[in-house]
Amino acid sequence: MAAPTSATWRIVLASGNPGKLAELSALLAPLGCQVQAQGEFHLAEAEEPHPTFIENALAKARHASFHTGLPALADDSGLCVEALGGLPGVRSARFAPQVEGPRAEQDAANNRLLLQQMEGQTLRLARFVSIMVALRHAADPEPLIVRGELIGQIGHAAQGQGGFGYDPLFVLADGRTLAQCDAQEKNRISHRGQALQTLLPLLRTHWGWMAASSERPQGWAIPTPTLPTSGEGVISPPPRRGGGRDGDGPAFP
Numbered sequence: 001m002a003a004p005t006s007a008t009w010r011i012v013l014a015s016g017n018p019g020k021l022a023e024l025s026a027l028l029a030p031l032g033c034q035v036q037a038q039g040e041f042h043l044a045e046a047e048e049p050h051p052t053f054i055e056n057a058l059a060k061a062r063h064a065s066f067h068t069g070l071p072a073l074a075d076d077s078g079l080c081v082e083a084l085g086g087l088p089g090v091r092s093a094r095f096a097p098q099v100e101g102p103r104a105e106q107d108a109a110n111n112r113l114l115l116q117q118m119e120g121q122t123l124r125l126a127r128f129v130s131i132m133v134a135l136r137h138a139a140d141p142e143p144l145i146v147r148g149e150l151i152g153q154i155g156h157a158a159q160g161q162g163g164f165g166y167d168p169l170f171v172l173a174d175g176r177t178l179a180q181c182d183a184q185e186k187n188r189i190s191h192r193g194q195a196l197q198t199l200l201p202l203l204r205t206h207w208g209w210m211a212a213s214s215e216r217p218q219g220w221a222i223p224t225p226t227l228p229t230s231g232e233g234v235i236s237p238p239p240r241r242g243g244g245r246d247g248d249g250p251a252f253p
């Protein structure tokens with residue numbers, strides 16, 4: 001069988017967050033694969049009902065892979081604030097009551113609530129956490145799962161225009177907020193950047209996905225990727241709801 005070219009490798013990004021999508025696309029660029037956001041397939045966002053990042057990341061990746069027939073990558077992330085016992089954590093996106101309208105307005109409401117809850121707090125330590133899941137297909141029994149983390153402090157007022165979400169309140173060791181970093185710098189240090197740096201070698205060794213040809217040492221053999229046997233656009237059969245025997249595939253929510 002002929003070795004695939006990098007153009008053969010496609011992955012759907014299981015996120016509806018334009019800030020994340022931009023970061024992930026830039027981070028995946030060295031692979032030279034074709035990256036498509038789930039929005040290009042007009043997919044509704046997956047439910048994220050679970051109490052852990054890992055379960056929500058799996059749910060998002062499965063949802064995208066199931067509906068597109070493509071390998072999928074999802075990130076479930078959040079801000080864990082020490083003085084708030086780890087909150088907003090897995091509920092970071094829905095910390096403040098839901099605001100209709102653009103995502104930026106929900107972000108602003110979340111930031112206002114965080115500042116309110118941090119009033120009078122001297123302990124301002126916080127962590128951004130990202131759990132990332134990559135699936136070859138919706139019923140992949142061996143998801144690749146990685147994590148990344150960034151430590152900082154919660155500021156006393158929003159600063160900076162870059163990034164998204166809680167970036168204007170997340171203060172780095174040098175006193176700048178993440179919203180004051182440019183996109184490249186944020187990707188180099190961020191929780192998502194760290195998680196993806198851990199994931200890239202796994203995509204190479206477990207899926208056979210290689211760096212773009214320009215970055216490959218000459219004469220490096222490209223193994224055949226272990227992609228799902230179903231062809232592009234073919235959707236795996238829906239799993240049985242509940243009560244499946246081991247090996248029957250996952251119970252989808």
Ligand SMILES: O=c1nc[nH]c2c1ncn2[C@H]1C[C@H](O)[C@@H](COP(=O)(O)OP(=O)(O)OP(=O)(O)O)O1
Nearest residue numbers: 015016017075076077078079092093164165166167
């Ligand atoms: O680098 C970051 N800079 C600032 N804020 C961040 C970051 N990373 C995650 N966050 C916040 C945004 C959101 O409040 C929550 C993620 O929630 P999370 O469900 O994973 O993402 P989301 O709903 O925005 O998009 P999606 O689920 O479609 O990927 O944590």
Ligand SMILES: [Mg+2]
Nearest residue numbers: 016045048093
């Ligand atoms: Mg979400």
